């Protein structure tokens with residue numbers, strides 16, 4: 811990794827996994843489309859992880875999604891149900 815070029819320390823953006831060569835560029839970078847998109851994707855992923863629960867061990871696969879939706883709706887709005895067909 812090249813952290814020092816001409817004595818100027820580069821700034822690392824761990825959202826984009828990239829180096830920014832100066833602070834004015836960092837401001838531009840942080841407002842840039844790519845950074846914003848990746849940042850939002852990261853936050854969405856984090857938020858959905860924090861709101862997720864994992865359940866397994868069901869036999870009825872046909873109505874499972876609906877059954878889970880009905881059951882967990884009593885605790886709040888169910889935004890997404892992901893059924894891993896291989897592991898149910």
Ligand SMILES: [Zn+2]
Nearest residue numbers: 823825826845
């Ligand atoms: Zn970035």
